Amino acid sequence: MAPPGEDLILHETTLTAQYGMSRTPIRQILQRLAYERLVETKSGVGTVVVAMAEDNRNRDLVTHRGILQAVLLHQLPPLTIAQHSDILALAGMASMLEDEDRDLHYDLRNRMHALLAEVIPDPILRDTFSASFWRVVRWHMQDLASDKKGAAETLRNLIRHIAGYTPRDSTDLFRCVIDGELAPAGI
Template sequence: MASGVTIGSDGEARKPAATEIHDLLRDRICLLEYRPGAMLRENDIAGEFNVSRTPVREALQRLSIEGLVEVRNGIGTFVTTLDQEQLREVFGIRVEMSRLFGRIDTREVTAADVAILEALLTRSRVLMDKFDVHEHWRINHRLHFAISDLVLNKTFLEMWHNLYFRAARVWYDVSRDIWPEAVGLLQLEINDLLTAARENDIEAIGYVKRNYINFCWKRIASRQRS
């Protein structure tokens, strides 16, 4: 849990802003530290971060817009649940959006982009010996934003991020049970993305994402049927 303060660029302790609170709450939801259906109490969160309820309320409102929490008037704020049909729709849209890579505004892949992917591949290899769901999350999280950074279309990115986080918590729940396969898929994905990135082939990057989104959905759907 957070300590309630962060350190600014000047080295001074400061209270976290609404954006920082949002990001941490989002990560907790994706890692199932807040389970579907759990109530998020403004007072408790404000007390943890030593802030007023205003930035907490802003963070929860953003999570609500993203579909990760539901505000029930007069009752409270709850982590949303996703049934199999909703999940199928989320993954289906993600697959279709990945087909648009290379057809919308993007930038060229740089040596720095390739270096990020190479570093993530190195980090992922450690997971095969000792699985850590938090490190698995951090690698996937960084990978998502590294690839997303190639896209310049802000409208696309808003939906792309939204759907990623809606799907993430389900995948990380499944990955705990199939972690050798989940880590193997992650390593294969990064390898394939590296091949496409080194060729500066944005469309190929999209096809790689499409394939691995499909792979993840098949594992999730199979687990839910069993």
């Protein structure tokens, strides 16, 4: 993870060497990131991570809220016992979160994404949710760089709030995400 404000250029050859993969899967990953507007490929330069503009933060959060509300328009399946257990495990992990542990911040967000995306029945909405979710994660990681204690407390509170959902009710889970993620930001 690059620190916020630092330009990060991703070169295929470097990535293939770093991860021991051929160029084809690396290209597919970069294409997916470009599709989600997280990177931009520039001819002769490489793939550049798209910078976050503070002026867009509110827009990004409002968009994310709208996408979460669109998810609630669908008939969502009940969560399995395994999915419910994963939510409880997230809460346990979050309770042990140390403020400066960037990797655990990211891991918690990544696990939360996997849990939520798995429940969304419409593949187009799922992709839209994912793109928006990762933008929110980038805002969180940027906040973490400037205010470790505040960002960690925000994440702990979010996961605590999510874990308080009505067990196995995925609709209530998404409502808790909206309330826990966006209400504190005034969105």
